[in-house]
Amino acid sequence: MLEQYRKEIDQIDEQLVDLFEKRMDTAKKVGEYKKERGLEIFCPDREKAVIKKRMEQTKNPAYRQYTAEFFEDIMRISRSLQAKVLNGAQNFLYQPADFLNADLKVVYPGVVGSYSGEALNKFFPAVKHKLNVNTFLEAAKLVANGEADFGVLPFENNSSGAIADTLDLILSEHLFIAGETYVDVRHCLLGTSDAEMEDIKEIYSHNQGFVQSGLFLSSLKADIKCVPMENTALAAKYVAECGNKKKAAIASKLAAESYGLKILKENIHENSGNTTRFVVISNKLTCDNNCDKISAAFTTRHKSGALCDVLAVFARNGVNLMHIESRPLKQKDFSYMFYIDFEGNLADSNVADAITQIKETGAELILLGNYRTENVR
Numbered sequence: 001m002l003e004q005y006r007k008e009i010d011q012i013d014e015q016l017v018d019l020f021e022k023r024m025d026t027a028k029k030v031g032e033y034k035k036e037r038g039l040e041i042f043c044p045d046r047e048k049a050v051i052k053k054r055m056e057q058t059k060n061p062a063y064r065q066y067t068a069e070f071f072e073d074i075m076r077i078s079r080s081l082q083a084k085v086l087n088g089a090q091n092f093l094y095q096p097a098d099f100l101n102a103d104l105k106v107v108y109p110g111v112v113g114s115y116s117g118e119a120l121n122k123f124f125p126a127v128k129h130k131l132n133v134n135t136f137l138e139a140a141k142l143v144a145n146g147e148a149d150f151g152v153l154p155f156e157n158n159s160s161g162a163i164a165d166t167l168d169l170i171l172s173e174h175l176f177i178a179g180e181t182y183v184d185v186r187h188c189l190l191g192t193s194d195a196e197m198e199d200i201k202e203i204y205s206h207n208q209g210f211v212q213s214g215l216f217l218s219s220l221k222a223d224i225k226c227v228p229m230e231n232t233a234l235a236a237k238y239v240a241e242c243g244n245k246k247k248a249a250i251a252s253k254l255a256a257e258s259y260g261l262k263i264l265k266e267n268i269h270e271n272s273g274n275t276t277r278f279v280v281i282s283n284k285l286t287c288d289n290n291c292d293k294i295s296a297a298f299t300t301r302h303k304s305g306a307l308c309d310v311l312a313v314f315a316r317n318g319v320n321l322m323h324i325e326s327r328p329l330k331q332k333d334f335s336y337m338f339y340i341d342f343e344g345n346l347a348d349s350n351v352a353d354a355i356t357q358i359k360e361t362g363a364e365l366i367l368l369g370n371y372r373t374e375n376v377r
């Protein structure tokens with residue numbers, strides 16, 4: 001009996017494929033027509049009308065919803081073919097990032113001994129013009145207005161997670177990610193040369209220094225005050241300038257050497273492999289053949305399944321999603337933007353298809369960069 005049913009299904013599928021090919025040939029012609037006239041691929045009204053007509057045609061009411069799903073899928077596939085027709089003729093739009101120019105100006109937040117400074121030295125070992133500013137915002141602004149070619153900012157840490165300020169600045173200053181590098185972050189408690197652990201009453205650091213050294217801090221006496229500063233190395237510099245043995249900083253060994261501070265306790269970070277991913281920011285979207293990681297941000301429509309529709313695009317096109325993060329949208333209470341990293345190059349056809357299809361779901365997508373992955377270890 002099963003054999004018989006399967007024979008029947010095979011015969012139906014044979015007819016379906018003939019019709020499917022015919023439909024795809026026509027969709028391709030529609031794609032060519034739209035390309036010539038610069039028209040949008042996605043026509044939601046037409047799709048709604050197609051589904052309505054085909055549901056009405058469905059005799060068995062129990063199948064109507066399946067008919068709708070069937071046509072949603074068929075039309076998604078048809079749009080994907082049309083996107084190929086359109087993208088096929090596009091020239092590659094992006095310039096490669098120029099990291100080797102001898103006159104590059106690169107900015108980092110903090111002073112000598114900051115982890116951002118270490119990241120800069122790692123990514124740009126030969127750069128001559130290093131600018132340093134106090135805040136992430138100042139660094140982002142210098143890159144946005146072209147006074148610096150690139151900037152180096154911390155982006156995420158493997159214990160404390162995303163460094164939201166950087167992501168928010170990339171979006172608000174319309175910046176792009178041109179590269180990444182990872183730095184081992186080894187925090188120490190630093191004091192003046194005459195200080196001992198029991199003298200310490202105030203600890204200065206960047207908020208990340210406190211978060212990443214949480215266990216150590218909770219083991220200290222309760223009357224010790226933690227004072228956040230713009231940067232760990234600035235905190236070390238401040239402690240050295242005050243010359244007060246009650247004040248300590250959480251910063252790197254390099255900061256201790258740079259400001260003549262004593263290491264009161266080494267390796268106070270919780271995670272022994274504490275690592276921060278830094279991004280190289282630029283005011284241009286750059287890409288070359290070696291780029292294999294794409295960052296983007298998107299907002300979805302407020303309807304059930306909207307996020308799922310976007311994520312399904314990655315799966316369908318065989319694009320590996322590496323990271324997703326949600327951030328509140330400041331201008332809209334309890335609405336969110338999603339930040340993603342995925343594998344690929346903007347010239348890959350599956351990536352181009354995925355980007356087109358994400359937009360077709362009604363999501364708004366901003367490309368934030370295509371760059372080369374650095375292996376963490």
Ligand SMILES: C=C(O[C@@H]1C=C(C(=O)O)C=C[C@H]1O)C(=O)O
Pocket residue numbers: 027030041042043044046047050074075076078079082
């Ligand atoms: C084929 C078209 O393009 C898209 C695909 C459709 C389809 O496959 O039926 C319908 C509407 C569009 O979103 C079209 O515009 O007619």
